[in-house]
Amino acid sequence: MSSTSDIQDLIDLMAKLPGLGPRSARRAVLHLIKKRGVLMTPLADAMGRVATTARECLNCGNVGTTDICDICSSEKRIGSQICVVEDVSDLWAMERANIFKGRYHVLGGTLSALDAIGPDELRIPKLLDRITSESVTEVILALSATIDGQTTAHYIADQLPNVTVTTLAQGVPVGGELDYLDDGTITAALNARRQL
Structure with a gap:
């Protein structure tokens, strides 16, 4: 068994996360190892807790740690x-x-x-x-x-x-410039126009 097989397993798992490929996962794992006391251990503990406590809200489908989420239970x-x-x-x-x-x-x-x-x-x-x-x-x-x-x-x-x-309204985003928008977005914005 290789001396780095556990590390490679972690890199392979991290590479499956959205937005991370193999190279980004490798950099993230190396950073975690360097900061293992202040970052990796607390992260592993938090992931373990969430793995056992996370659940979908029975009412709305949100994710939380109780059967009914904070939004649904809020008066x-x-x-x-x-x-x-x-x-x-x-x-x-x-x-x-x-x-x-x-x-x-x-x-x-x-x-x-x-x-x-x-x-x-x-x-x-x-x-x-x-x-x-x-x-x-x-x-x-x-x-x-x-x-x-x-x-x-x-x-x-x-x-x-x-x-x-x-x-929801559709159209030009705040700060958007017409030259950078696609035809569908411009059409939706024009159709949803309102009086100033």
Whole structure:
């Protein structure tokens, strides 16, 4: 057995993380080894704790360490609004903006005929149950502007005849320059124009 096989195993595992390839993983592992007392050991301890305690919220699908996440259990959140997102990373992005004060629902992906992903493979039935049981008056569809994302948005909107359904605006990003935008983004921005 090689004297570096454990280190190579760690590099191989790190290389499987999003955004890290073999070279980046190698640099990260070498940095962790050099800082093993202040970085590697606490990181390993934290990863061990999260590996045993992390779970999906039974209500919305967010990730936390309790059966019901902090957002769902908070009495400060607006219970009549649900923002529907594809993945937990989208929920966290919305929370980073610190503007939405309602609750969320994580679908776990989008509808996709090619991948045989229908409504029952996603958390759409749970969403429909929540809308009824939680007296929701507005559903905000914060899904990606892809074909699958928009197909999913239209499917959900068709299932909700007695609820206000809104979607995020699409168009020119803050600080964006028209010369650098694609045709689809410019079209969406022009169609969603508003009076100043």
